[in-house]
Amino acid sequence: MLERTVDLRSDTVTLPTQEMKDAMMAAALGDDGYGEDATVNRLQELAAEKLGMEAGLYVPSGTMGNACALFAHTRSGDDVFFEERAHLFAGARGEFAVLNGVRPHPMQAEFGAIRPEQLAEIINSEDVSQPSLLCIENTHNGSGGAAWSPTAVAAVSQAARAHGLKIHMDGARIFNAVVAHGVDAKDYARHVDSVMFCVSKGLSAPVGSLLCGPRSFINEADAVRKRLGGGMRQAGIIAAAGIVALEKMVDRLADDHETAYLLCTGLEAIEGIKIQHPPTPTNFAMVNVEDLGWSSESLIERWKVYGILANPRPPAGARLVAHRHITREDVAHVVDTTRRLVERG
Numbered sequence: 001m002l003e004r005t006v007d008l009r010s011d012t013v014t015l016p017t018q019e020m021k022d023a024m025m026a027a028a029l030g031d032d033g034y035g036e037d038a039t040v041n042r043l044q045e046l047a048a049e050k051l052g053m054e055a056g057l058y059v060p061s062g063t064m065g066n067a068c069a070l071f072a073h074t075r076s077g078d079d080v081f082f083e084e085r086a087h088l089f090a091g092a093r094g095e096f097a098v099l100n101g102v103r104p105h106p107m108q109a110e111f112g113a114i115r116p117e118q119l120a121e122i123i124n125s126e127d128v129s130q131p132s133l134l135c136i137e138n139t140h141n142g143s144g145g146a147a148w149s150p151t152a153v154a155a156v157s158q159a160a161r162a163h164g165l166k167i168h169m170d171g172a173r174i175f176n177a178v179v180a181h182g183v184d185a186k187d188y189a190r191h192v193d194s195v196m197f198c199v200s201k202g203l204s205a206p207v208g209s210l211l212c213g214p215r216s217f218i219n220e221a222d223a224v225r226k227r228l229g230g231g232m233r234q235a236g237i238i239a240a241a242g243i244v245a246l247e248k249m250v251d252r253l254a255d256d257h258e259t260a261y262l263l264c265t266g267l268e269a270i271e272g273i274k275i276q277h278p279p280t281p282t283n284f285a286m287v288n289v290e291d292l293g294w295s296s297e298s299l300i301e302r303w304k305v306y307g308i309l310a311n312p313r314p315p316a317g318a319r320l321v322a323h324r325h326i327t328r329e330d331v332a333h334v335v336d337t338t339r340r341l342v343e344r345g
């Protein structure tokens, strides 16, 4: 029998709070297919308000929110620009680009932050004929949860707009970026045309994401959502938890950042372990054990015996994600266990 399980695979494992469950039980409901679910409507308004955008759309997942944005922003034959590890491109394996007949142009950017000059270079290249959309991801999952600054977003957006592009932000964890940079979500949203964020990750709601943007865009995205089978009915039962997530759970993300920082410093002090340091880190700890001669899988397997769960980042890395259920004792368990494993070899 394991002493404890420390589940660091993702912040998506967070469970709803009691306040969320109470709100779910009390939620006013209606048929959202007719726009009659008061709780969904309130969540959508609240999301738009937080971002300073006109309208919001509640969708079952971040993947669907991004897909709705891509479909609503583009037409067949359009050229779309992504960072190569972006969830919307790499995570969805380009399926949505294929489905909507757009031409994806991935580019490699340090910590996921596409620079204006690299965007301009790729737009001006020969194989681009219908430049249409830039997708950026904040925080950037594939590069260790790096948070873009509003200034970096403004710079690339300016370049994108100069070329007539629309900009979509996959802000699955935008509130982690907000907390890490000490800014307002509007400081990001004002530089882009649409934002998707998830309430189901560190914010701890059980289900759902919001897509926000201008009213006409959201109307189109809503039509796409329905076509994709994402129309929900008395969805207020889950949206109620999303309202609590937005109203009560944003500020505490700072605790997750502190937990990730403690994991990073504790593990980095162990001989043979390297940690990736994004310029502005959030709730991820990216561990590398190459110097120990271990593979990702062998690290994950060693940890698992002691109840520590993490996701591999091959060939010799692992991703640890801090969230609401990870305590200081859990951090100590991870660090102490890892030290013993390394000493044992």
Ligand SMILES: Cc1ncc(COP(=O)(O)O)c(C=O)c1O
Pocket: 060, 061, 062, 063, 064, 066, 087, 088, 137, 139, 141, 170, 172, 173, 198, 200, 209
């Ligand atoms: C950056 C980013 N975008 C989108 C998604 C997709 O969200 P969902 O799992 O709700 O579909 C994820 C999921 O981890 C993500 O990290």
